[in-house]
Amino acid sequence: MIPTKEEVVATYNRVKPFVHQTPVITSSLLNSLAGADLYFKCENFQKMGAFKMRGAINAIQQLSDDQKNTGVVTHSSGNFAQALSLAAKNLGVKAYIVMPSNTPQVKKDAVLGYGGIITESQPTLAAREKEANRIQSETRATFIHPSNNTDVILGQGTAAIELLQKHPDLDCILTPVGGGGLIAGTALAAHYLAEKCQVIGSEPFEADDAWRSLQTGKIETNETTNTVADGLRTNLGNINFPIINKLVAQIIRVEETEIAAAMSLIWERMKIIVEPSSAVPLAAVLKKKAFFKNKKVGIIISGGNVDLKNLPF
Amino acid sequence: MIPTKEEVVATYNRVKPFVHQTPVITSSLLNSLAGADLYFKCENFQKMGAFKMRGAINAIQQLSDDQKNTGVVTHSSGNFAQALSLAAKNLGVKAYIVMPSNTPQVKKDAVLGYGGIITESQPTLAAREKEANRIQSETRATFIHPSNNTDVILGQGTAAIELLQKHPDLDCILTPVGGGGLIAGTALAAHYLAEKCQVIGSEPFEADDAWRSLQTGKIETNETTNTVADGLRTNLGNINFPIINKLVAQIIRVEETEIAAAMSLIWERMKIIVEPSSAVPLAAVLKKKAFFKNKKVGIIISGGNVDLKNLPF
Numbered sequence: 303m304i305p306t307k308e309e310v311v312a313t314y315n316r317v318k319p320f321v322h323q324t325p326v327i328t329s330s331l332l333n334s335l336a337g338a339d340l341y342f343k344c345e346n347f348q349k350m351g352a353f354k355m356r357g358a359i360n361a362i363q364q365l366s367d368d369q370k371n372t373g374v375v376t377h378s379s380g381n382f383a384q385a386l387s388l389a390a391k392n393l394g395v396k397a398y399i400v401m402p403s404n405t406p407q408v409k410k411d412a413v414l415g416y417g418g419i420i421t422e423s424q425p426t427l428a429a430r431e432k433e434a435n436r437i438q439s440e441t442r443a444t445f446i447h448p449s450n451n452t453d454v455i456l457g458q459g460t461a462a463i464e465l466l467q468k469h470p471d472l473d474c475i476l477t478p479v480g481g482g483g484l485i486a487g488t489a490l491a492a493h494y495l496a497e498k499c500q501v502i503g504s505e506p507f508e509a510d511d512a513w514r515s516l517q518t519g520k521i522e523t524n525e526t527t528n529t530v531a532d533g534l535r536t537n538l539g540n541i542n543f544p545i546i547n548k549l550v551a552q553i554i555r556v557e558e559t560e561i562a563a564a565m566s567l568i569w570e571r572m573k574i575i576v577e578p579s580s581a582v583p584l585a586a587v588l589k590k591k592a593f594f595k596n597k598k599v600g601i602i603i604s605g606g607n608v609d610l611k612n613l614p615f
Numbered sequence: 616m617i618p619t620k621e622e623v624v625a626t627y628n629r630v631k632p633f634v635h636q637t638p639v640i641t642s643s644l645l646n647s648l649a650g651a652d653l654y655f656k657c658e659n660f661q662k663m664g665a666f667k668m669r670g671a672i673n674a675i676q677q678l679s680d681d682q683k684n685t686g687v688v689t690h691s692s693g694n695f696a697q698a699l700s701l702a703a704k705n706l707g708v709k710a711y712i713v714m715p716s717n718t719p720q721v722k723k724d725a726v727l728g729y730g731g732i733i734t735e736s737q738p739t740l741a742a743r744e745k746e747a748n749r750i751q752s753e754t755r756a757t758f759i760h761p762s763n764n765t766d767v768i769l770g771q772g773t774a775a776i777e778l779l780q781k782h783p784d785l786d787c788i789l790t791p792v793g794g795g796g797l798i799a800g801t802a803l804a805a806h807y808l809a810e811k812c813q814v815i816g817s818e819p820f821e822a823d824d825a826w827r828s829l830q831t832g833k834i835e836t837n838e839t840t841n842t843v844a845d846g847l848r849t850n851l852g853n854i855n856f857p858i859i860n861k862l863v864a865q866i867i868r869v870e871e872t873e874i875a876a877a878m879s880l881i882w883e884r885m886k887i888i889v890e891p892s893s894a895v896p897l898a899a900v901l902k903k904k905a906f907f908k909n910k911k912v913g914i915i916i917s918g919g920n921v922d923l924k925n926l927p928f
Contacts (some may be wrong), residue, residue, distance in 0.1 A: 325638065327660075346886045347640075566923070573659045573888040573919035606886035610879070610928065 304545055305456055307494040313360055313456040314463045320359045320392060321460070322348050326468050331571050336587050338594040341472065342568075343465040346576050346606025350388045350416065352381040353461050353604055354448070357483055358389035360457030361446045370395050372442040377423070377430040379405040380533060381605055382448035387418030398443050400433045402426075408609075449481025450539025459487025465600050466496050474500040475600035476583035479512040479553060480534040482542035484604060489549035499600075503546070503553035504586035506530075506561060511537045512546065513553040530561055530614045533579035533604065554586035561585050562614040568603075569615075577608045617858055618769055620807040626673055626769040627776045633672045633705060634773070635661050639781050644884050649900050651907040654785065655881075656778040659889050659919025663701045663729065665694040666774050666917055667761070670796055671702035673770030674759045683708050685755040690736070690743040692718040693846060694918055695761035700731030711756050713746045715739075721922075762794025763852025772800025778913050779809050787813040788913035789896035792825040792866060793847040795855035797917060802862035812913075816859070816866035817899035819843075819874060824850045825859065826866040843874055843927045846892035846917065867899035874898050875927040881916075882928075890921045 327342045345353035362374060373396030376386050383399045390397035399418040401410060402425035413420055423433040438445055447454065461484075462475055475492055477485045485503050492499040505512055508529035514522040521543050527535035538546065556564075565581035568574060583601045587594050640655045658666040675687060686709030689699050696712045703710035712731040714723060715738035726733055736746040751758055760767065774797075775788055788805055790798045802814040818825055821842035827835040834856050840848035851859065869877075878894035881887060896914045900907050 351886060569888055569923060573664060575882055575886040575888060610882060610926065613923070615923065 304548065305452060305490055309456060310459060310463070310490050310494050314460050316363055317356055317360050317457055317460050320389070321356050323464055324348055324461070326465060327572060327574070329572050332567065332584070335567070336594065337591055338587065338596060339598045340587065341465065341469050341598070341600045342572070342603050343461055343600060344574065344603050345461055346574060346580065346603050348605070350381070350384045351605050351607040352385065353458055353484060353602065354381045354385035355389060356460050357454035357457035357487070358382065358385040358446070359393070361451060361453040362389050362393050362395055364453045365444060369444045372444070373398060374446050375400070375434050375437045375441070375443040376446050376448060377401070377434045378448050379409060381607060383409070383418065384412050384416055386446060387413050387416035391417040396443070398437045398441065400430050400437070402430060447539070449483030449536065450541045452541055455483050455486045455542055455545065456490070457487065458484045459491040461602055462488040462491035462600070463495060465602070466491065466499065469598065469600065470496065471598060472496065472499045472600045473597040474502050474551070475602065476502045476504055476586060477602045478531065478534055478579045478582040478604055479503040479505045480579065481536040482512065482538040482546055484602065485550060486542035486545040488602065489545055493549050500551040501549060502551050502586070504582045505534055505553060505555055506582065507555045507557055509534050510555050513555050515543060516547065516550070516553055519547065530558055531579040531582055533577060534582065554590055556582060556585040556589055560589060564588060566615040575606045575608060576603050577605050578614060580604045580606070617861065618765060618803055622769060623772060623776070623803050623807050627773050629676055630669055630673050630770055630773050633702070634669050636777055637661050637774070639778060640885060640887070642885050645880065645897070648880070649907065650904055651900065651909060652911045653897075653900065654778065654782050654911070654913045655885070655916050656774055656913060657887065657916050658774055659887060659893065659916050661918070663694070663697045664918050664920040665698065666771055666797055666915065667694045667698035668702060669773050670767035670770035670800070671695065671698040671759070672706070674764060674766040675702050675706050675708055677766045678757060682757045685757070686711060687759050688713070688747055688750045688754070688756040689759050689761060690714070690747045691761050692722060694920060696722070696731065697725050697729055699759060700726050700729035704730040709756070711750045711754065713743050713750070715743060760852070762796030762849065763854045765854055768796050768799045768855055768858065769803070770800065771797045772804040774915055775801040775804035775913070776808060778915070779804065779812065782911065782913065783809065784911060785809065785812045785913045786910040787815050787864070788915065789815045789817055789899060790915045791844065791847055791892045791895040791917055792816040792818045793892065794849040795825065795851040795859055797915065798863060799855035799858040801915065802858055806862050813864040814862060815864055815899070817895045818847055818866060818868055819895065820868045820870055822847050823868050826868050828856060829860065829863070829866055832860065843871055844892040844895055846890060847895065867903055869895060869898040869902055873902060877901060879928040888919045888921060889916050890918050891927060893917045893919070
């Protein structure tokens, strides 16, 4: 069930020409605040502004020619809707995106700008799935799940591969945990390609399904999703959870005030725009300073798509 | 009067170990909006968050040992106060900073954080100069002007030297124009080290002293300073004006709404935090598309120190 080293390496070579090799940034001020050496892998500078481009590219690349001809479909109101639209456009494939009718116009415009074909649904999961099913039957498009899909997971792991190429001696890599695609892909990359690199998840107390899933050994759902980190409100899935359960060292939970403070530090000190979800790993490092002391710590900055008129600080 | 090529090159070698070699970023979306190839030299990632670090380092390096022992003094409420404080600290020199009593606490804290010794004055130019004079007589500290000082000008030019090393075939480089140090230094660098690279200034209509100075051939003062680009409200000086008058091709003026729109584009599309002054060159390029069409255009992003609670969009 768990992808092999050969699949991890093949994914990297396949995805590489279609994504930016994003920079790794350091900050001496944040290092001294944390008491550790932090290496920020800046997927906010990725095409469409988030790591999700990687998984979307890989998932479409792995389709048969017949599948490519009939297109792809997903339901998402967030970064994956934009990622699948742009990846499909860049690979010459049609993308059907089911978006809830209450999606902000700015997010619809982004999808349209990348060439996605939007269908609106009622804003419930059942309605979204029904609409996606209808499109699948009518168009024979292939459904691509935003996080619970092996090719998506493998694609997301390529950010960590690039980070480890530059810094092979990292003690650990932290990611935020939403649907589980990023952390599962990162865990595969570190497992096969690093000597001793732990992968550590971070999530809000307000959406701590992954932390509880690792406690019980089965997929738990969120009891609350009242978090500013809007990318992290989703649950793990049956494809990524076995990888996470086997390969992730621990998950650290943080408070909402800690997320806002970490986001503010990144904006003010590193001068880069990151979305709230991207600040969760730094919040975790600053919360557990004793654990991270003097370690070399990689952090995946997941994305930079944020509403500038609605900042949490 | 105008510094030589040897001085320009010697400054680069002297300053280099004490500043970040900041990255040059491109954006395919902004290129397609502009119809030109834009290369953004990101001095918002410079130490203390602005290009002013370069001039401050060079000015202190050029002091005699006796002068270094007695320290430096300036009056500034902006980036140069922070730059001189940090440069002095890094070179083991005392920095006395005269700041108007109405300076926001956050700016005082930044100077204190970099080890600057603050003296408050009444918020008039006369009071600031009087206080700086008093400190000079009492401490024998050397006065360093933020922009009208040959060593400061030469130091600011090192950003353009780095940019030209990466992209020797630029058709032009744009900078914002405030006190004139950055554009004068950039013009010297391009004059001596590039084949055919024009240097073009950009400033708000609301603070267009440099544009008018080039029209009349003498230093003009601002009639209004009602601009969001708070770093550009100052006037040129007798040391930098002859360089600007001789070596700058033209100055383009832009409206306040154009500055805010360009700033918003940089934040949303490039995912980097820049101050309003840094958006003025992009506003100029977007205003004069026919002139810049298909050209290779360097843009100095001057800094990223901005009040996140008071954005112009």
